[in-house]
Amino acid sequence: MKAPRFAKFFAQLPLLNQPQRLQVLDALHPAAGLDRIIALIGEIRSAGRRCPRCNSEHWHRHGRANDLQRFRCRACGRTFNDLTGTPLARLRLKGKWLDYLSVLLDSLTVRAAARRVGVHRNTAFRWRHRFLERVKDDRPAQLSGIVEADETFLLESQKGSRKLDRMPRRRGGKAALRGISHHLDCILVARDRNGNTIDAVTGRGALKASQLVRHLLPKLDAQALLVTDANAAYRRFVREYGIAHQAVNLQAGARVRASARGAIHVQNVNAYHRRFKEWLARFHGVASCRLPNYLGWHWALDGGRIASVEQLLRIAFGFIHI
Structure with missing residues (x-):
């Protein structure tokens, strides 16, 4: 549209009634x-x-x-x-x-x-x-100070797959085996007291020391104090790599204890597990292969870390927290 015609059109905008203004805005x-x-x-x-x-x-x-x-x-x-x-x-x-x-x-x-x-x-x-x-890859470069680590489990899902490697089950079903088995996806979460968080889907079944070496060791500061539960995988991991470690025996009811470096507990990381599962419930089950994306999505939103569409678009191109 040429300038004189546009000027004439623009001058007539105040004459529009409300339905006409809404129609112009929609267009x-x-x-x-x-x-x-x-x-x-x-x-x-x-x-x-x-x-x-x-x-x-x-x-x-x-x-x-x-x-x-x-x-x-x-x-x-x-x-x-x-x-x-x-x-x-x-x-x-x-x-x-x-x-x-x-x-x-x-x-x-x-x-x-x-x-x-x-x-x-x-x-x-x-x-x-x-x-x-x-x-899902936009994470802090390192965890320092007191670092809490714990794993949580979700029922594995092959939602959307054309071929299953197991017998099909009803939507919203449960694992065929009791306890921690290969029917569950293991999610490792480590979080320091500054709120820096890393997470990883380590695979199916119980957590192994080799998975801690792959996912946790590169992110752990050399002077960090690792606080976990009494899982044997953590004990083997810290013994092999000489990492300062404190374990909390949750089954014995010892949830918190004092130390020279601060309170020893895993309540921060367990609260993060709870928030993630409550947030994930709205999607009524997600495929296991998509879990890393949902972990990254939740971490971006947790605590108002990402509050604008501009920040979210920037992450789609490259990292902003590293």
Whole structure:
């Protein structure tokens, strides 16, 4: 629209009644969302923009496609945009991304998210795990001071799988074996007194010392005091690597005791387990292969750590807590 015609149209906006104003706002909302998301993508990616193939910082603008600025690398000649090489590459309907990010902040189910944003439920599910793909890895580099560690268990699920490696069971069923068995997924959570948290799905069945070496040892400060329950896997782990350790015998009713370095207990990590399971219950069961994404999603929201769609979009491109 040319400037004189736009000026005439703009001058008539105050004459609109309320239904007409709402109709205009509804018509402009997708375009406004698209403009905002494009501006945010450019802002987030501009600082460290590199060629995804050769990592070169030398590029020049090379036209536009799919509402995004394209670039050509001067070193290898590859063309790319700000989404190339990210989990969001080739996703469509960019004008609805911000609305969907607000859905993630509200922890809505797939169908509720699809209704709010106005997309198909399969699209809502696919977007959920595209946006959360890097959230699960956005963790503190190290745990220090008093570090509490404990494991919790969820019934393993092959929801969405075409082939099962076990007999099928009714939805919301229970494990075929009593106690801790290979029918349960083991989730390890370690948390220091500053609230820094790491978690990992270690596999099915009881926790093993080798899994602690893989998931906990790289994150544990050399001077940290590890506080756990009386599980033998922790004792073997700390003995082999010379880690300061205190165990709490929960079965004997000894939940808290004093020490020179502070209170010895695992109540912080157990409270985190409780919050995670209460939050996860709204989804009525999730597939075991998707659990890391849900752990990352919950950690991002726990304690108001992520409070805006801009922060959530930034994590989708790269880490912000490391």
